[in-house]
Amino acid sequence: METTPAQPPRPHRQVVTYVRRSPRMTSSQASWLQDYAARWIVPVIEDSRITSVAAQPCLDFATIFARSAPLIAEIGCGHGEAITTSARLHPQTNFLGFEVFDASIASTLGKIAANELTNVRLIAADAIGGLAHLVPDQALSEVWIFFPDPWPKKRHHKRRLVSPAFADLLAQKLTPGGLIRLATDWESYATAAEAAFADHRFELVAQTRFTDRPITKFEARAIAAGRTIYDLTYRVDCNHENTP
Numbered sequence: 115m116e117t118t119p120a121q122p123p124r125p126h127r128q129v130v131t132y133v134r135r136s137p138r139m140t141s142s143q144a145s146w147l148q149d150y151a152a153r154w155i156v157p158v159i160e161d162s163r164i165t166s167v168a169a170q171p172c173l174d175f176a177t178i179f180a181r182s183a184p185l186i187a188e189i190g191c192g193h194g195e196a197i198t199t200s201a202r203l204h205p206q207t208n209f210l211g212f213e214v215f216d217a218s219i220a221s222t223l224g225k226i227a228a229n230e231l232t233n234v235r236l237i238a239a240d241a242i243g244g245l246a247h248l249v250p251d252q253a254l255s256e257v258w259i260f261f262p263d264p265w266p267k268k269r270h271h272k273r274r275l276v277s278p279a280f281a282d283l284l285a286q287k288l289t290p291g292g293l294i295r296l297a298t299d300w301e302s303y304a305t306a307a308e309a310a311f312a313d314h315r316f317e318l319v320a321q322t323r324f325t326d327r328p329i330t331k332f333e334a335r336a337i338a339a340g341r342t343i344y345d346l347t348y349r350v351d352c353n354h355e356n357t358p
C-alpha cells in the first residue's frame with residue numbers, strides 16, 4: 115500500500131500580545147528608521163519568528179549606555195511620548211523601550227533624535243522574551259506599561275500582556291523595592307492586573323496618575339469615549355513569603 119510521506123511537525127504558533135499590523139510607514143518614519151536605527155536600537159538575536167527574541171546572553175547596560183545608572187523599561191512605548199519626555203526630564207536615568215511595531219519605533223526614533231537623547235535605547239522586539247533573555251535579574255528600577263492592548267473579549271484574554279506569569283517575570287527583573295506603573299482604560303484589565311500583581315510579590319502603593327505620563331492618542335480616545343483611566347503603581351514586596 116502506498117503511504118504518504120510524513121509531514122514535518124508544524125511549528126507551534128505561540129500566542130503573542132500584539133497584532134501584526136501593516137508595515138506601511140510615512141516617508142518621515144522611513145527616514146527616521148533608516149537614519150537612526152543603528153544609533154538607538156539595540157540589536158538582538160531573533161528566533162525563527164520575527165520580533166521574537168531568542169535565548170542569548172543578557173545585555174550589558176553599563177556598556178550600552180557607557181555609564182551605570184538606574185534603568186527604567188517601558189513596554190509598548192508606542193510613538194515614544196512617555197519615554198522621550200521622561201528621558202529629557204531625567205538625564206540621570208537610563209531608559210529602555212520595547213516596541214514591536216516598526217512605524218511606532220520609527221516615530222520614537224524621530225523624537226529621540228530631535229532631542230539628542232543619549233539616555234534612551236530601544237529594542238524592536240517582543241518585551242516578554244526580551245525581558246526574559248536580555249535583561250539581567252534585578253536590573254530594572256521601574257517598568258512602565260501604559261495602555262497595553264486591552265484584548266477585551268474573553269476568548270482573547272490569553273493575549274493580554276499582564277498575567278500571573280508576567281508578574282513573576284517582572285518581580286525577577288526589578289530591583290528590590292522597584293516599581294511597576296500601569297495605566298489602562300479597561301476596568302477588566304485593571305482588575306486582572308490587580309489580581310496578578312497582588313498575588314505575585316507586589317504591593318499596591320498608588321492609584322494616582324503618574325505625573326510624567328503625557329496624554330497619548332490612546333488615552334485621549336478613552337477619555338472622549340467616557341472611559342475611566344486606571345493608574346496603578348506597584349512595588350516589589352520584599353517581605354512577601356514567596357520572595358526568594
Ligand SMILES: C[S@@+](CC[C@H](N)C(=O)[O-])C[C@H]1O[C@@H](n2cnc3c(N)ncnc32)[C@H](O)[C@@H]1O
Pocket residue numbers: 131132189190191192193212213214215218239240241242259260261262263275330331332333
Ligand atoms: C495601545 S498601544 C499603547 C502605546 C503607548 N504606551 C501609549 O500609551 O500611547 C500598545 C502598544 O504596545 C505594543 N506591544 C504590545 N505587546 C507588546 C510586546 N509584547 N512587546 C512590545 N510591545 C508590545 C503595541 O505594538 C502597541 O504599540
